[in-house]
Amino acid sequence: MSNSDVSEEETRKDYSISLIPISHTKPTHSFATLIAFAILQSKSKKCTLSHIYQWISDHFPYYDINDSGWQNSIRHNLSINPSFIKCEKSKYCKGHFWQIKPSHRSLFPVEDVTEMTSFKEVILETQKPDCEMEKKVGNERELNNISKKITKKKCRNLANKQVESRLLYNIRNRYTSSFNSTFEEIEYNATSSSSQLGIGTSEENSVEYNFVERPSSKGSSRTRSVTPFQLFNTPKKNWSF
DNA sequence: ATATGTTTAACGGACC
DNA sequence: GGTCCGTTAAACATAT
Numbered sequence A: 001m002s003n004s005d006v007s008e009e010e011t012r013k014d015y016s017i018s019l020i021p022i023s024h025t026k027p028t029h030s031f032a033t034l035i036a037f038a039i040l041q042s043k044s045k046k047c048t049l050s051h052i053y054q055w056i057s058d059h060f061p062y063y064d065i066n067d068s069g070w071q072n073s074i075r076h077n078l079s080i081n082p083s084f085i086k087c088e089k090s091k092y093c094k095g096h097f098w099q100i101k102p103s104h105r106s107l108f109p110v111e112d113v114t115e116m117t118s119f120k121e122v123i124l125e126t127q128k129p130d131c132e133m134e135k136k137v138g139n140e141r142e143l144n145n146i147s148k149k150i151t152k153k154k155c156r157n158l159a160n161k162q163v164e165s166r167l168l169y170n171i172r173n174r175y176t177s178s179f180n181s182t183f184e185e186i187e188y189n190a191t192s193s194s195s196q197l198g199i200g201t202s203e204e205n206s207v208e209y210n211f212v213e214r215p216s217s218k219g220s221s222r223t224r225s226v227t228p229f230q231l232f233n234t235p236k237k238n239w240s241f
Numbered sequence B: 001a002t003a004t005g006t007t008t009a010a011c012g013g014a015c016c
Numbered sequence C: 001g002g003t004c005c006g007t008t009a010a011a012c013a014t015a016t
Helices: A003-017 A031-040 A049-059 A069-080 A102-107 A111-117 A120-125 A131-136 A140-152 A158-178 A183-199 A228-232
Strands: A084-089 A096-100 A209-213 A222-226
Touching: A031 A049, A031 A069, A031 A096, A049 A069, A049 A096, A069 A084, A096 A102
Parallel strands: none
Antiparallel strands: A084 A096, A209 A222
8 A cells, every 4th residue: 555545544534533523513612612712713813703603603503603692692701701802993894803811822722623623624724714804805794695695505414514614614715815706706606506515415425516616717617526535635726616 | 773792690510 | 508610591781
């Protein structure tokens, strides 16, 4: 067995682990921990309330973005917990930024973020929504609408859910960092792609997905069918929806 | 009007 | 028993 075979086998193993349905069950982490993770994953280590909501809901669909109960708890926690400090008002988003009090930083080991999500490659390679970049988010309301649209799609199995999560990340990343396509393009592609999310078989590990592979140049897009394994290991730059 | 933020209250579980 | 912690609900204020 060659080195590359070993490497691939190991990665497959990791991938299968990522299918553990942790994100559908009630997280064992406290709200404070979830808030801290949401903050720590951002490049600037500060988040607005809505970013915190979104991050938690993205990673733990148990917390529906349309439910207000847990969001009330989040707000309560931010106010009551001395680990969190409110800093300057966001210039482009609603509300203030929230940070972790530096002296409390050690209470929230960042390594748990990757362990928790079992999505190491996404965490490490995907540029997540970052308040620092907010000035490039010209239209956050539309972005949230896209997210809701996709989130509402019924997923037949966990693999679909994972892909869905990946899509959300990529949409945001595309929207916040490159901003090189119009909102209409994103919406169209996201819609068409999410409509394809339901076609997988019930066999989790053999589900195939279609996604649009778009060359960086303006050439025409083409669809390609990939396995979840291929999908998760496709470099972000080759993604489009 | 709705989102954001503060505060109080109640409850259950863990722990001593 | 008592306390601490985390959660949930809710009233209320403020900002947009």
